[in-house]
Amino acid sequence: MKIGVLALQGAVAEHIRLLTLAGAEAIAVKRVEQLDGLDGLVIPGGESTAIGKLMKKYGFDTALREFSAQKKPLFGTCAGLIILAGEIEGQDWVHLGLMDIKVARNAFGRQRESFEVDLPIPGIAEDFRAVFIRAPLIREVGDDVDILVRHNGEIVAARQGHLLCASFHPELTDDLRMHAYFLEMVKEYRSQTAVGTV
């Protein structure tokens, strides 16, 4: 399984490390041509405005919409979640608009800019150490979106078919379970696509 990590800005090496430990071949993706032959892509945390600008500059806005249209799985963490969102509360800049979620940036307030908490994520982990850094929240989700976990009542991870997102940073832990879950999604969609092309 070959997974890319969008390498325009942000926590790229950390995702590559965990994907590799979870058994995938992982590469840093800096040019759209590198998307060919990938089975899935991670959009890392960082600064979503910077990632958005660079995505447009290098043609990733169009290329990643095509990538998603082929049902290739995408996993966005923190800023990556913002990039996947359909709507960003009160703001408008380049994002992919793929997931039917409305998000608020930096939504935990100043006192709680960074914190860690153990979250039970049904089907993934009973005690996942979630690291939040100036994290976004998911305010609303559409009917096709499954809420994976909440923290203090607020939605912090969700899945819509081949799209996965988390407000926190699983790549900053040694816990492979969230990345392993993403790789299972990739396998699932890869076999569906293979059947479809026979």
Ligand SMILES: NC(=O)CC[C@H](N)C(=O)O
């Ligand atoms: N750790 C992160 O990815 C922070 C996201 C950042 N606050 C943003 O809005 O883009």
